[in-house]
Amino acid sequence: MKYLAISLILFFSLTVTAFSVFATPSKRYDANTQTCRVLNSGPLEWETRSWGKGGKTFKQFCKNCHSRDNNQGGRFLWEESKTSTGWNNFFARQTAQCAKDGEWDKLTTDQLLLVNDYLYRWSSTSLDRNDSR
Ligand code: HEC
Numbered sequence: 001m002k003y004l005a006i007s008l009i010l011f012f013s014l015t016v017t018a019f020s021v022f023a024t025p026s027k028r029y030d031a032n033t034q035t036c037r038v039l040n041s042g043p044l045e046w047e048t049r050s051w052g053k054g055g056k057t058f059k060q061f062c063k064n065c066h067s068r069d070n071n072q073g074g075r076f077l078w079e080e081s082k083t084s085t086g087w088n089n090f091f092a093r094q095t096a097q098c099a100k101d102g103e104w105d106k107l108t109t110d111q112l113l114l115v116n117d118y119l120y121r122w123s124s125t126s127l128d129r130n131d132s133r
Contacts, residue, residue, distance in 0.1 A: 028120045031092040039121050054118030057111050080124035087119040
């Protein structure tokens with residue numbers, strides 16, 4: 001009986017841990033458009049994965065200048081270079097050199113929003129339940 005109780009407790013704590021580990025942020029507030037973007041269901045759930053539009057645009061566009069050993073002058077960047085809040089502030093302010101140089105104008109507003117969604121979802125803190133929501 002005691003053994004059963006212990007197994008049950010173990011089972012439940014494992015389940016709870018698993019949920020907290022895999023829970024990426026469910027929504028993101030976008031300051032520029034003043035909208036709330038739902039990231040864990042609907043179309044954005046797909047588009048903010050690495051194979052969706054957000055992930056692909058980051059890899060195919062931003063990474064042109066921000067991969068390791070690139071010759072475009074951008075430093076190495078990846079999803080976890082910033083926290084979720086950090087990425088959101090970064091896109092809200094648009095003060096980076098590449099944004100000021102007009103590089104971002106090559107993307108549509110929608111593409112830029114999706115890159116922001118993607119980075120927000122997979123940032124260095126996105127698996128930290130207390131930070132990312
Ligand atoms: C044509 C090249 C180019 C493209 C495309 C580009 N960048 Fe940059 N970016 C730069 C350069 C050059 C700098 C200045 C050097 C540095 O800080 O890396 C920079 C700076 C940055 C920084 C550092 C500033 C900071 O506050 O940390 C970030 C972050 C950044 N870019 C993100 C992005 C993102 C996200 C995209 C895609 C939407 C992007 N860049 C597209 C060239 C580019």
